[in-house]
Amino acid sequence: MTDPARPFELVTVFGGSGFLGEYVVNALAKRNYRIRVAVRSPNTARTPQVFGMVGQVQAVAANLRSRDQVARAVRGAGAVVNLVGILQPSGAQTFAAVQAEGAETVAEAAAAAGARLVHISALGADLASGSAYARSKAEGEVAVKRARPDAVVLRPSLIFGPGDSFFNRFAALSRMLPVLPLAGADTRFQPVYAGDVAEAVVRAVDGAVPAGRTYELGGPETRTLRELVDYMLETVERKRIVVSLPPRLARMQATLLEALDLVTLGLLPNDLKLTRDQVVLLQQDNVVSEAAVAEGRTLPGLGIAPTAMEAIVPSYLVRFRQRGQFDRNAGVDSATPDDLKPRSTSPGPDF
Secondary structure (H helix, E strand, C coil): CCCCCCCCCEEEEECCCCHHHHHHHHHHHHCCCEEEEEECCCCCCCCCCCCCCCCCEEEEECCCCCHHHHHHHHCCCCEEEECCCCCCCECCECHHHHHHHHHHHHHHHHHHHCCEEEEECCCCCCCCCCCHHHHHHHHHHHHHHHHCCCCEEEEECCEECCCCCCHHHHHHHHHHCCEEEEECCCCEECCEEHHHHHHHHHHHHHCCCCCCCEEEECCCCCEEHHHHHHHHHHHHCCCCEEEEECHHHHHHHHHHHHHHHHHCCCCCCHHHCCCHHHHHHCCCCECCCHHHHHCCCCCHHHCCCCCCHHHCHHHHHHHHCCCHHHCCCCCCCCCCHHHHCCCCCCCCCCC
């Protein structure tokens, strides 16, 4: 529940229209917060305004490269959540501009407004990493802590749930390709459910999470990339050859795909895209550290029981089976993707 000392408090969520953003906005709405969803294009972005009561969720324009727009989006908010991140740079949306400089802009605006700050980073963030993605995430954390030392930083591992960009991507590839080449097949991940990450975010907004610390969020299981792809294939009931690519061949594949994407003016399907930076990133394990476990900087440490993949993933991958979700042998009749998506709250007082 919302702290009685700040009823119907306003929370600004940057990136609230994205995959994780929908879970976060829905969870905040259920806590009776008012939510301002800050996105680059409110008129075209998929915004979760259906969550909550009439007027409880509103979208505003805010580009992280504009300090004035960010400051206006934060004005009057008691808390700020920054979910913005990119997997691939595009034009002016570079890793540095979005995940380092953008994080700094949001943090400085939150500090100026006296708002609490929850910042989403990523496991693997490292200033010394050979990956521009990982370096920019770490640079963003440094900037956040400099501007707002009491900020709560959350580092999730691979996030899964209906609409995710991992299981859905490989399942789609399994329909197109007889062979699935993997860069970093032996790299370990600790997949975490989007709903659990959102719960951690909201508890931080509530003030129930010790401030000024960095938390590492992972699920109950650790698996290699190959094991995750094998699990996906078993779930969608497809037999495909899974090939582990050595780093050199993986870099060659990424270079070729980057060139094709450039030649086609960005028309290469997202499911087929792979960058050299991602190949570098895939050489490093993506799991919760022993230090975080020992210090209680994890989901269980926050009182959240991590959700297993088996409880969620089959319900939204069933559509990739050859006979689809209506296969009488599908075995997942108890839940559908719609059952697992965030839902709007029941009617209540207007704001």
